[in-house]
Amino acid sequence: MAPIALAPTTNTRFVTKLKTSIVSPQPNTLHDVLAHAVERHPLHELGFITSSAHDSSIQTKTFSEFNQYVRNLARAMLEWGKPTGSVVVVYLTEHEDNMAAVWACLLAGYVPCLQPALSAQQAHKEAHVAHIKNLFGSAIWLTSEIGAEQISSISGLDSHLLSELKASAEKFNVAANWIAYEPKPDDEAILFLTSGSTGFSKAVVHTHRTILAACRAKGQSYGLTSESRIMNWVGFDHVAGSLEMHVTPLLFGASQLHVHASAILADPLRFFRLIDEKSIELAFAPNFLLSKLTRDLEKRTDFYGSFDLSSVRQINSGGEAVVSKTAQAFAAMMKKFSKNSVSFVISPGFGMTETCAGCIYNPADVLATEPAHEFLDLGRPINGCEMRVVDPQDGVTLRPDGESGELQVRGPMLFVRYYNNAEATSSSFVEGGWYRTGDIGIIEKGVMRLSGRIKDTLIVHGVSYGIPELETHLQTPEGVTHSFLTAAPYRAPGQETEAFIIFYSPTFDLNGPDASTKLFATHRALRDISVKMITLPPQVIIPIPVDQMEKTTLGKLSRAHLLNLFKQGQLAKHIARAEELISQARGVSFVAPSTETEKALAKIYAGIFNLADGDISASDNFFEIGGTSIDAIRLKRESEECFGVPDVSAIQILKRPVLSSLANYINTLVSRGTEAEEYDPIVPLQLSGKKTPIFFVHPGIGEVLIFVNLAKYFQNERPFYAFRARGFDAGHPYFTSMDEMASCYAAAIKKTQATGPYAIAGYSYGGVVAFEVAKRLEAMGDEVKFVGLINIPPDIAPRMNEIDWTSGMLHLSAFLGLVAKHDADDLAPPLRPLPKQEQLEFVWKMAPPERIVELQLTIEKLDKWVDLAGSLIDCGLDYSPSGSVSAVDVFYAIPFAGTKTDWLNNSLKPWSGYSRGEATYTDVPGEHHTLMDLEHVPQFQKIFRARLEARGV
Incomplete structure (x- = not known):
């Protein structure tokens, strides 16, 4: 029966259609996939663990409930009045929100484009969003309040909040088979953005036909049935998360559990707990997670035999090559942690955004059969997919079996084109519909393995980095001959993740009298830049005299040629000379440990x-x-x-x-x-470097460990000192006033750095203390060039007066990761009537044991810590800002409550009244209590350093 068209009413501008409850036996579109799943398995579940979930609590929706939810959302979308086929950029973080938004777009007749996390650097973010705006024309953005804040500085965007869409959807209750548009198999279905590591992102166009061809073949390869249970933690903006681990199992009616990555990374044991509790058969774990789980749990012998892991049949792994020994160690560990016998395969795979994720797999029982190579083979293509290896120069001449060349693939799961980019599309294919993957592969007896990369990217823990951008920064140190440096991806034998090698020509003679000193300084600078850019030092740095560094006829260094020379041992003399010089330089300061x-x-x-x-x-x-x-x-x-x-x-x-x-x-x-030692407020976290030192004031918890990960980025650049509040150690009284604290810290700075110019910053509560310290230094006649204030308004007294012992204890506990932020907000009213000891015990029972061990906490130490934090609050109760400093630089993240825009305009902008020069306001990644976490600090340090340099320090 054909769909029934409903005539539009006077207050509608669209046409809706109703499908009958009879669905085709073989889904031809994604709409059919959802309809089939609901009709045949209405009570099967989609489960979700969010990024804010403190425990493993799972929010669930049956297929039937989810179906009704997304169709109501789709009906509400039509209120936007956009024409069928409009692109909707979906910018959300949680799996359920992304999933619902994508399905709602499809059912409403729109084309969703999944947007990964935007850059924290304003210039990069704005350039990307402008590129997307230009690419799609009048695209709509569907996002959260946090996402809206991130794109608020870009004008002309048509953005909508998911929360508002949800509210609008509540007034609808459409039929369970309602759709606004009946798609055809070759219609555009979902757009995915490439990483953009070598330039602006391209939008990969997948149709209903390409997606279903991939998912059908994947499911058959996995052996999925309607009784299967899968667990996914990959973000939904990635093809593996959305297609491989959602649409594929949905096509087969399998139940699904989607876990935010942070929940697994923060508590590796949760991976096993969830397999046990939900009887998971199929999961996804890239090599770096296999390695992390193995490394983090190797000493947890107390959990051996604690979980029933017998349900697991297959663990897929992608994103980077899987180290054979890592896979074997992980499989052995799974057996130790399981109370029942386990039998499963680890299935490394090859795939790209352009191939709907994995299209080549190699299910391997790594304990039963010894892997043939250092990395697990990637295997054979799924049904419908073909692969070949050719000469990378002409792109068509086949390589003999066992010889390396450019890997190409073709099949019905391949994307149809890059959106609005005909040139990139045509250059990606050769005659016969073969897609050029950009990877170097070897096919031997029908089994494929990778041996290198053609593209200018480096993959570290599954994250792609652009090598050209890295090379640009690596050219800057003194000692590097300009245009005679290149970096090449490289994985050393036994290494868990891809690394890289730097080849360069030094500006000085490697046989000169001061060569060791100069080489040591140059290599240290190259390592520092690498860590700051991509959080990873180079595996090897090889200095090659300029007269021995060959360039192509186009004046370029050949990465492939240099890497081949390295692998063949032809650069051994240069490596040996570098090691000799470095050893000489290090020998000057090396002191052998002497005492026991x-x-x-x-x-x-x-x-x-x-x-x-x-x-x-x-x-x-x-x-x-x-x-x-x-x-x-x-x-x-x-x-x-x-x-x-x-x-x-x-x-x-x-x-x-x-x-x-x-x-x-x-x-x-x-x-x-x-x-008890004499109180010294200053803790040196990093002492190397000749630039102006930076002094960081503690947040309201009084401690400085939070700055350790930030401090390492300033190695060999500038000393990094942190202030620790008084009162942690026995015999040291708490501060009693803001004046006493600021005066103490100002005197300590003068003792450490006798003369200016000074640079001082404060995180949260520490911001106002930093401001007061800067005032005192200026009053002494010193120059303060930089005052950094991180996510704190000048007027803190109202906030301090709202914090009693209970809320202070919960705030500290959330800051320390003992309870989730939303739990801290919700627990205050019920806990407040209880005695303090009972409140502490309640929180103590909620805290993850791993976090308590990590912090080396006892309940007595926590109690004392709460009192110390309370003393700092008391110092701020009657604080009223006054006076001014030469200039302030304010850094703002997502606040504890309210929107980022309100936070900036209403709470932070008043800092301008306390700055004699122009105040700056800079957006930084993360939330108030997470911006110094390992996840965000690599981006924060870049932004922070830029402001330091802008102030001339």
Whole structure:
């Protein structure tokens, strides 16, 4: 029966259609997929664990409930009055929201385009959004309040809030088979954006036909049935999350659980718990997650035999090559943690956005059959897909079996074109419909494996980085000959993720008298830039004299040629010379550990950094050789075990990161026990570099560990000091006023850095303290060039007066990750009537045991910490800002409550009244309590450094 067209009424501008309840036996469109799933399995479930979920609580909707929900959303979308076929840019973070938005767009006759997280750098973000606007013309943006804030600075966008759409949808209750448009198989269905790592993103066009061809073949490959249960944690904006792990199982009627990645990464055991609780058969885990789970859980022998993992049949892995040993270690660990016997395959796969994710798979029982290569083979194509390896120069001449060449694929799952980019589309294909993947592969006896990359990208933990941009920054250090540097992706034997090598020509003679000093400085600068750009140091840095560095006829360095020379050992003499010079430079400062305590600590350092004991010098600084805040906690714990002392203070580790100094402190603990030391508010987190030091004031919790991950980005650039509140250690009283605290900190700065110019910043509560300290320094006649205020208004007294002991305790607990932020907000009213001890015990029971161990907390320490934080609140109760400083730089993130725009305009902009120069206001990623987390600090440090440099410090 044909769909029935309804005549439009006077207050509608669209045509709706009703499908009969009879659906075709074989879905031809995505609409059919949803209709089939609802008709045949109405009570099967879609489950979701959000990014804010503190525990493993799962929000569920049956297929039937979800179907009604998205059709009502689709009907509400029509109120926008947009023509059929309009592109809707979906910019959301949670799986359920993304999923609902995509289905609603499809049912309303629109084409969804899934937008990954936008760059935190304003210029990059605005350029990308402008590109998308130009690409799609009048595209609509559907986003959350947070997303709307991120794009608020770009004019001319037609944006809508999902929350408002949901509210609008509540007035509708359409039929369970309502649609606004009957699509054809070759209509555009969903658009996916490429990473844009080598330029602006391209929009990959997939039709209903290409998506269904891929999903049907994938499901057959996995052996999916309606009784299968899958678990996905990949973001929905990625083809693997939306197509491979949602549309594919939906096509087969399988129940699904979608978990926000942060929930797994924060608690690796949750991966096993969910498999146990939900009887998961199919899951997805890229190589870096397999490695992380194995590494994080290797010592959790107390959980051996704790989970029923017998339901697992297959774990897919993609995004980067899977290390064979990693896969074997993970599989062995799964067996140890399971209370029942397990039998499953790890299935590495190859796929791209252009192929609807995986199209080549290799299900492997890595414990039963020894892998043939260092990385697991990628296997054979799914039904309908073909692959071949050709000469990359002409793109058509077949390579013999076992020889490497350019990997090409073709089949019905291939995208049809790049949206509004005919040139890119045509250049991606060769005669016969073969798609050029840009990867170097080997096909041997019908099985494919990758051996390299053609494209200018580097994949670290599944994230793509553009090599050209990295190379541009690597050209800047003194010692690098301009245009004689290149970086190439490389994975060393046994390495868990892709790394890279830097090839360059030095400006100085490698045989000159000062070559060791110059080479050491140059290589240190290259490492620093790499860490700041992509959070990863180079695997190897190879200096090649300029007269031996070959260029092409076009004047370019050939990455492929240099990489081949390296692999063949033809650059060994250059590597050996570099190692000799570096060893000479290091030998000047290397001090062999001499005492038993130093030797024991050297062993601990070496274990943390996976180095040989003999590589550790007594002069090594823990943080300069790569230590993080998490590593510091491990150092504390292992030192206590090694030396038999009850408490190696984490703050003393921060103050004494040099091995010999820490050894002296531990010797004191062993001989005399813990003694109260004179209070020193300054904790040096990083001491190298010649630029103006930066002083950071603690947030309202008073501690400084939160700055450790930020401080490492300033290595060899500028010293980084942090202020720690008074009162943590026995015998030290709390501060009693803002004046006392600011005066104490100003005096400490003068003691550390006698003369200006000064640079000072404060995070949250610390912002107003930093402002007061800067005023005092200026009053002494000193120049303060930079005052950074991070997410705090000048008038804090109203907020301080709202915080009682209970809310303060919950705020601290949320900041420390003991409870979720939304729990902290909800728990205050019911907890407030209880005695303080009962409140503490309640929160203590909620806290993740792993987090308590990580922080080395006891309930007594938490109680004292709450009191100290309360003393800081008391200091701010009657604080009233006054006076001014030369200039302020305000950094703003998502506030505790309200919108970012209101927060900026109503709460933060008043800082301009306390700045004699022009105040700046800079958007930074994350929320108030997460902007210093490992997830956001790589972007924050770039933004923060740019403002420091803009102020001339």
